[in-house]
Amino acid sequence: MNPTILVVEDEPAIQELLAVNLKHAGFLVARAASAEEGDAVIRAALPDLVMLDWMLPGQSGIALARKLRADERTKELPIIMLTARVHEEDKIQGLEAGADDYITKPFSPKEMVARVRAVLRRRSPHLAGEAINIGGLKLNPATHRVTSGDQNIELGPTEFRLLFFFMTHPERVYTRAQLLDDVWGDHVFIEERTVDVHIRRLRAALEPYGHHERIETVRGTGYRFRGN
Amino acid sequence: MNPTILVVEDEPAIQELLAVNLKHAGFLVARAASAEEGDAVIRAALPDLVMLDWMLPGQSGIALARKLRADERTKELPIIMLTARVHEEDKIQGLEAGADDYITKPFSPKEMVARVRAVLRRRSPHLAGEAINIGGLKLNPATHRVTSGDQNIELGPTEFRLLFFFMTHPERVYTRAQLLDDVWGDHVFIEERTVDVHIRRLRAALEPYGHHERIETVRGTGYRFRGN
DNA sequence: AGAATTTGTGACCATTTTGTGACAGTCCGG
DNA sequence: CCGGACTGTCACAAAATGGTCACAAATTCT
Structure with a gap:
């Protein structure tokens, strides 16, 4: 359902930035810190798109791109290159290597996500994220x-992520632990009851529009978003 | 409730990729980086399926598969092998070792999840997150x-667990002690008559829909869920 | 039939689980 | 450096659930 994106980037901070924003946009993210590692991951499991840093320790990103294009199985794999700047000659090299798009640093996260969507859409339209509409409640990941x-509903960041998760996984019950995992991120140490509080805040925000009852409590287990 | 899948894979990036996609599909994921570690995890807490890399440092995946098949407690444990390529001879070895399916690298995450579901479904449909339907009474573990x-039946947590147990074990008589064990958990100290009360509550909840008579009393022994 | 067992039922109350409001720390833009 | 927005925790309130009990009803045994 959700596209998987492989991020190949050696700088931890930038890798994290990319990952967070992509996850937030509803993508599944795999990471690699070097071209070799990225290559290994791709050989094991084809992602739907590769975001490849131009400059990598050891084998360069562009070399990996060429290699991918040369292999029958990865010929079609969309590639987005991350570069400090694109000179004309780099561009030519890159086009040769077969990148589908470039993103130059520094980039805005929103734009980055938009580019990823655009490339995915070109390849396979259904992978790109469209606005989700459930019973008149509309969530647009892009905007x-x-x-x-036509009423705008104001949500805080966490509320937004929570609602996004629910709307992309309607009808299914999630425990507080699972929600912490999926909405907050794996490694956090947060009280489970905190989830309750955010559920409440989200409900309060949706209440003026009558959508609050979509978030159902499943006693003894967790919460569920009613998808119809 | 959600099936647990043990991923035995030494390559961190691939392990992560597998985990992310499986979690996303609603599975709980345990990880191990070597056959030995995997073995230990399995002995500690039986997962519902093992995804096993063919090539592992130290003891090979195939050796672990054999070992699992040889042990009475893990004889039935579904195994999916991850291989770089399957030669005919590997296949024979693998079949001997008792793998339920193979996934050859590179695989697409979506396909991988589909395979996992397929294997689980073969063993026991409800583990694949499918609704159980007995005579028009439907129970969906995921939601x-x-x-x-199209009528929703409201059940309390204990009633739900009880019904779930019955529907996954129809046609068989259980004593109150067995039900306490299986539905409540082993170590509890609860009056056996309490089971009767919950049976009654469950019957009451099912009664408006005519399904109450499915729960049959076997005098002098216990209860049975009629499976057809 | 009458007594003895076993199971069904309704009610009660303690416990557990969830909802809510408040609060203090953090982050960020101005 | 200030003020506002946002978050995670707490403590307490509200609700629901769960285990028992006492008694009724049903079934079996003499």
Whole structure:
């Protein structure tokens, strides 16, 4: 359902930045810190798109791109190159190597995500994220907006992520632990009850529009978003 | 409730990729980086399926597979092998070792998840997250919903667990002690008559839909869920 | 039939689980 | 450096659930 994106980037901070924003946009993210590692991951499991840093320790990103294009199995794999700057000659090299798009640092996260969507859409339209509409409650991942009819619903960041997760996984019950894992991130140490509080805040925000009852409590287990 | 999958894979990036996609599909994921570690994990807590890399440092995956098949307690444990390529001879070895399916690298994450579901479904449908349907009474473990036709049946947590147990073990008589063990958990100290009360509550909840008579009393012994 | 067992039922209350409001720390833009 | 937005925790309130009990009803045994 959700596309998997492989991020090949040696700088931890930038890798993290990319990963967070992509996850936030609903993508699944795999990471690699070097071209070799990226190559290994790709040989094991084809992602839907590769985001490849131009400059990598050891084998360069562009070399990996060429290699991918040369292999029958990865010929079609979309590639986005990350570069400090694109000179004309780099561009030519890159086009040769077969990148589908470039993103130059520094980049805005929103733009980055938009580029990823654009490339995915070109390859296979259904992978790109469209606005989700469930019973009149609309969430647009691209514009980061939640609306009901023409009314704008203001949400804090966490509320937004929570609602996004629910709307992309309707009808299914999630425990507090699972929600912490999926919405907050794996390694955090947060009280499970904190989830309750955010559920409440989200409900309060949706309440004026009547959508609050979509978030159902499943006693003894967790919460569920009613998808119909 | 959600099936647990043990991933035995030494390559961190691939392990992560597997884990991310499996979690996303609603599975709980345990990890091990070597056959030995995997073995230990399995002995500590039986997962519902093992995804086993063919090539592992030290003891090979295939050796672990054989070992699992040889042990009475893990004889039935579904195994999916991850291989770089399957030669005919590997296949024979693998079949001997008792793998239920193979996934050859590179694989697409979506396909991988589909395979896992397929294997689980073969063993026991409800583990694949499928609803159980007995005579029009439907129980969906993923959404934690019980329905008859399009009517929603509200159940408390214990009632739900009890019904789940019955529906996954129809046609068989259970004593109160066995039910306490299986539905409540081993170590509890609860009056046996308490089971009767919950049976009654469950019957009451099912009664408006005519399914109450499925729960049959076997005098002098216990209860049975009629499976057809 | 009458007594003895076993199971069904309704009610009660303690415990557990969830909802809510408040609060203090952090982060960020101005 | 200030003020506002946002988050994670707490403590307490509200709700629901769960285990028992006492008694009724049903079944079996003499």
